[in-house]
Amino acid sequence: MINPFDDTYFMRKALQEAEAAFEKGEIPVGAVIVVEDRIIARTHNLTELLNDVTAHAEMQAITSAANFLGGKYLNKCSLYVTLEPCQMCAGALYWSQISKIVYGTSDDQRGFKTMGTQLHPKTEVIGGILAKEASALMKRFFIEKRNLN
Numbered sequence: 001m002i003n004p005f006d007d008t009y010f011m012r013k014a015l016q017e018a019e020a021a022f023e024k025g026e027i028p029v030g031a032v033i034v035v036e037d038r039i040i041a042r043t044h045n046l047t048e049l050l051n052d053v054t055a056h057a058e059m060q061a062i063t064s065a066a067n068f069l070g071g072k073y074l075n076k077c078s079l080y081v082t083l084e085p086c087q088m089c090a091g092a093l094y095w096s097q098i099s100k101i102v103y104g105t106s107d108d109q110r111g112f113k114t115m116g117t118q119l120h121p122k123t124e125v126i127g128g129i130l131a132k133e134a135s136a137l138m139k140r141f142f143i144e145k146r147n148l149n
């Protein structure tokens with residue numbers, strides 16, 4: 001039997017979060033954290049609303065998941081995020097000891113890979129899941145923003 005709860009399934013949930021960010025005028029990045037096929041955190045970028053450069057989707061997802069679990073380590077969790085994490089988020093994910101990171105589109109300018117940020121050695125990383133969808137949403141956001149200014 002095929003498990004319907006695959007990486008694409010959870011990335012769609014993260015994309016829904018990114019769309020919610022878009023609606024609020026936030027850079028559209030969404031994230032969910034999953035344990036045993038169950039979503040325990042769903043968040044999106046809120047840097048404008050909170051007036052806080054650290055309010056990236058991943059940072060909030062880490063806090064939310066740790067609160068849910070009642071423990072700070074996420075070593076049984078998978079993170080799905082629509083954009084490749086930046087070095088701040090990669091650093092936080094390192095400390096969380098997260099088991100798996102799945103991201104959508106790459107960020108060749110500010111992504112952790114370009115920045116050379118280390119993840120936890122036990123963290124599995126998969127990129128490019130629904131990358132086209134995530135990238136299209138980002139592009140649409142910046143085009144609309146430009147037209148407003």
Ligand SMILES: [Zn+2]
Pocket residue numbers: 056058085086087088089090
């Ligand atoms: Zn970040």
